[in-house]
Amino acid sequence: MLKKTLLFSFLMVLSLQTFAQKTPVEKTIAEITKDAIKKEGFFNYYWDEDAGKVYLEIKKFDEEFLYINSLSAGIGSNDIGLDRGKLGGTSVVEFRRVGSKILLVEPNYSYRAVSNNADEVEAVKQAFAESVLQGFKVEAEENGVVLIDITPMILTDSYGVANTLNRSRQGTFRFDASRSAIYPPMLKNFPKNSEFEATITLVGSATGGALRSVTPSSDAVTVRMHYSFVELPDAGYKPRKLDPRSGFFGTSYMDYATPIQEDIRKRFINRHRLAKKDPNAKVSEAVEPIIYYVDRGAPEPIKSALIEGGQWWNQAFEAAGYKNAFQVREMPADADPMDVRYNLVQWVHRSTRGWSYGSSVSDPRTGEIIKGHVSLGSLRVRQDFLIAQGLINPYENGTTPDPIMLKLAIARLRQLSAHEIGHTIGLSHSYASSADGDASVMDYPHPQIGLKNGKITLDAPYDIGIGEWDKVAVTYGYQDFPKGTDEDKALNDIIEKGLKEGLHFLTDSDSRSPGSAHPFSHLWDNGKSPVDELNRLMEVRTIALKNFSEQNIPMGAPMTTLEEVFVPVYMLHRYQLEAASKVIGGAYYNYKLRGDSQPLQQTVPVGEQKAALASLMNVLKPENLEVPEHILKIIPPRTPGYGRSRETFNVRTGVLFDPVSPGEAVAATTMSFLFNSQRATRLVQQKAMDSNQVGLQDVINAMANLAFDANYSGYRAELQKVIADSFISELMSLSMSSQASVSTQAEAMAALRNFSKKLASGNDTFQNELAFRLARFLENPKEVAPTTSLTPPDGSPIGMDAQFWCTFEGN
Template sequence: MNYLYLLIGVLSLLGKAYAQAPTIAVFTAGMAKQPGYLPFYWDAQKGKVYLEIDKFDTELLYYPSLASGIGSNDIGLDRGRLGTEHIITFQRNGPKVLMVEPNYQYRAISNDPLERRAVAESFAQSVHWGFEVTAEEGNRVLVDLTPFLMQDAVGAVQDISQSRQGSYRLDPSRCAVYLPNTKNFPQNTELEVIITLTGDSPGGYLRSVVPTANAVTMRQHHSFVQLPDAGFKPREFDPRIGYFGIEYFDYATPVSQPIMKRYIARHRLEKKDPSAAVSEAVKPIVYYLDPGTPEPIRSALMDGASWWNQAFEAAGYRNAFQVKLLPPDADPMDARYNVIQWVHRSTRGWSYGAAILDPRTGEIIKGKVTLGSLRVRQDYLIAQGLVGNFETDTSHVGEMMQMSLDRLRQLAAHEVGHTLGLPHNYVASTQKQASVMDYPHMVAKLKGARIDLSDAYTKEIGEYDKWSIIYGYKEFPKGADEKKELNSIVQQMHAKGLTFLTDQDARPEGSASPATHLWDNGANAVDELKRVTLVRMKALKNFNEKKIPAGTPMTTLEEVFVPMYMFHRYQTEAAAKVIGGVNYSFALRGDGQPVLSPVPAAEQVKALDALLTTLDPSFLTVPDAVLKLIPPRAYRYDPNPREVFKRHTGLVFDAMAPAEAAAGMTLRLLLNPERCARLVQQKLFRRNEPSPLSLTYVLDRLIRQTYTPWEQTYEGEISRMVQRKVLEQLIQLAVDKNAHGAVRAAAHDGIMKIKSLPAVPANSFTAWLIRQYEQNPDQVPLTSPQTPPDGQPIDPGQEWLQPDCEWIR
């Protein structure tokens, strides 16, 4: 009984304490109030922010972001990076207010509240924070928002750890509210804080960008945004035309229909005159360019981003897509602005197109483009290698700069396209450069004795891009069957010879589509490789000391030389996909598209011929003149190791390293385990064809091509190096327990063929290596491969959900 009285007493005291909470007016006396969407108060004496809440059980949007980053592409904590959006509600629970996120991945689109409740109670929600009520007045309460603001909301600690840059933690004593960017508006509340992470054993990436690497200080932004009204109509996704978006399970769906619902991401756009074929928009889509972007880059970016207005005109809108300069007093993190931001890093890296969506509908709330500033310097460097000839300090500078600006125009259009909801379309380069959502390689043409860059990049929006915007944004007449109208748009697009394939079809080195690749050109990958090879030959022949201005250390010639020597790398990768390649589409039943067919054997043989050419010693040699031009590194001109060839020769340029890197690349592509498995199985798809290309045929050709005797010359040394690389690649394939069994058997047979060649003496290194394979295949002492210097982003532009990927949510 005594315990019961004690409990009653405690509860009574708690009730009195709760009932005696001060009023908001009394508690906030002397504080600076910021009225707006979520009113808040600034307590200057304590350095705290108090949030006034009266919107209980009302859904709103919350997302964190980085107002200032750390400047490392490898770590990825860039200025302006958006975090994940969350729909949240504030729920009162006695003396607490919980910040709750409902689970919109699982729904019941039903008028029956019990059916909706059954789904809601079947899956977990997320409580992001619990606040103690500090003061209250009527239906309003006050909570201390400061601890919530000071958390590592963007996951910076995790990013630093995953990039192996050290073990860090948030230090609250070094965090504070950043008042200049803490503001309130009628439909959004924006709060910013300084956060500091402390840790030990910082990695090289971190040390290179932080003044004192044990203390990493950034500014983090928090946005609370009023959700859009119910006037937005979601649009269904079609896999034949690319769009990002939302997807969820709808458990109210009849069993005869798919439970997974997919909708595209798009901005809200409506015609002023729905009956007009072309009309102005009720509210145009406006993107704002970072005013910190210098000229002439600023004008190029505004021009390229504005290309999208051509696509919206095709969809029936006049001047509905606009690009303006961000006002000097505007905050780029403000949810009201779609922003193209110019971001600096210590090394070249990817650019991004990101978006904040309404998770309920797929409506785009904010588009955000991040453009890395060093990308233009990489483009200029490539132009320098192709056409540079510094007779004077200004010789050809205009031509090189023009190509670089043309690339930036295309890049701006590309990244804005991501924020409009569009993924990559890597098949577009084979369809007359039909989309800016492809990754373009500069089109360098031979005109007599010179290389011409006047048509290096497209200068307008692509035809596929217009159809994608028509699909996403066209308004249909009242009463029209939208599904039929959308299907008609896709069919019209197909009738123009335009299709869609994306990252999953292009990025893996072993991928099967012969038309889908990054940084390639041309309707035929093999023909384009032959053309690119001629450009490369001319670039190497023309390479001399005049590729750098007078007074520049000769050692820096190597950075200009690398992309010229490796000029064929991406087209080689594209041509490799023809071997064992399969043509396919994202066909729907009954839409008339070809579904799947292997590449004809004659085309595959043509591709094999072209790839074997890239292994020829005459192709792989570095010109004698170049070998005499690159000295060891000058003092304080240490190279970025990613931008130069790795070497076995210490400070001295390694004449074999470029050839080893290039040959290793071709062999890795040709003998990719997945590609080899498709070669093994091609006969299953070609039962009526007498002689499909086989893996045995490919290996026989490879061995015959490379195992030929050479004299003791530079070319001969390259030939012997290539022979070793062929053997090592075959051994790796034969011992790969994850490879197809028939692939391992074919690789073994290839090794035995090499063993039996007259050109392989019994006491040679090759014979010794084969004996090691025969005696203990899992322990063969293979040489570590010399890999090429980093290529991507050759003209940076990141992809979706990749470390370098572009549309980020």
């Protein structure tokens, strides 16, 4: 019995040892790849066309590199957001070998211990999960080099196109391997990066109009997905701390080796590596300049405008003490945009105008930017052209347009190029800069429209060059200090100098929401005072509407296309009225640090709030909502082939242009700002703390006077009715909003009760019907839905990028 037990144990040990050994590989690398094309570079790999496979050589294991996925050929819809050249995820990864299996592993750099104590470092690594992104088997091995088949990794929906289509309600799709294949033209290799690409097809059922409008067959969506293996930078880069006042994007992680009295979260700015040849010199050339390359596919004069605008950044680097450290050039004919050594500005086509993006490939460990990647939407320049077309009579002579329109569009392109490149050097949006005399190209600028002797002028629609805030930010991020400098103090001094010059920095979180509160921080607004600029724009708008005629389109164009030109004129004030609404219930504040020179938060003074309310009431007067009679006469029904689109007004009148719908859209939009639940709650609270301040009831009373008490007739009376209906609907929504305070809900409900009684007591048929609807709502709020008002045609982007996000999500 003992002998049998010992024999069994021996056999078990032998079996386990055999299992732990590497599975023998039957073929050599040379045999497997004998008919394949070898591509040498960062990772040597082979393309076997007959088998449709890509084989990768691994010479070193447990050595980190960057893994990036992107879309090299997209869908072409701004609404869906799957554009050509759009970057996806960026991960630090490494290959690890376990017997005959190779794992592609992403370490967890969100949690670290920056310490010389190896046990402390290891303890944090073991506390948080890693991610194994892909597994492979060893296909062959020679002289320490392992060959794997990475085709299954490339032939997947790694970018998540199917999920994006589902989230955007465009349909349910799945990856179809039978309709997907490696894309040989983009199998490329470079010294610092290896590039792979595949044609990927998703099949399913399309339910969204955006997808159907840009695909030949909407049940099969074919894109190209790109994969990059990129060498990580060496250890010579020194991270720079992130100051919330500096205007930079950042990289952060939790460092468990931090002393208890210090912040455990470490924050560093994202920036390119840049150093002076002579750090002691006030002005010095760079050891290696930052160079951006513009897509050769951009046509003239657009390409030259993109180069010129991008070159503006050299002004900021000069202010930081560099000579010719930032350069922009046309992409050389023999260069490849996929080569990580080239910072790229590419020209992207879509079916509609859309956002542009300033993205970066950066090292997640340190924040060092490795490659800047800008995508500029080609149709956006046409929107700027359209704004100019509506403001003047550019076709007075028939078919030759006024050259001022192209001048405005090109001026905007220069600014757009500078803005998006700004994101790729690490800068976030600076939305308060328009109040500081356009101190940053990182703001969203509306064209500056002048008035001279009662005439509209477009002499200087956009600023030229970098702003003062941009110089402060770049100096903070890129200044190369002499050895021995107290860097923390020097960096703080840079910020303080900008503050003393009266510069402000506020970004997306304080600007994009309709309920945001800072009067200076908004998209597409202009001027030091949002209210004064709104009043001025109303004057400009009045003149533009008065002058609007068939001379706003070229001879021979369908008259129905006048509506597309009319829209940006009628909606000229849309962004400024949103900015002015932030004055009401607003506050002046900043990203203050303890001990800095910035003032404490202050509620907007009552005089400014009342002025803003009066200005918004003026916008809503029926005489300012009506479409002038001479315009109604010249806009006919839609011509065949020129149907309604996102660039035209929604209507309730079928084929005919609706004279009321534009006013309804403006009224509903304005009231949605005024009665935003966050703003309304602030109004209730500020009135409670200061009885002299504007309160929610003050806004309700002003609106009620316009909606119910003012005496209008005819066309203007119809506009007054849509004002009243929208007003009541907003109050109904506010009274039921879970985002509003209980006091705010109560004030809204009390106002509705008062209106129900008041409107029922009169002889006006419309007001009596409104009272009846209110009575039903008050009896059972959940069964009476507020009216869904018409929304205005698309506004943003009028020529600039997107959301913070600019893929960080600009631009």
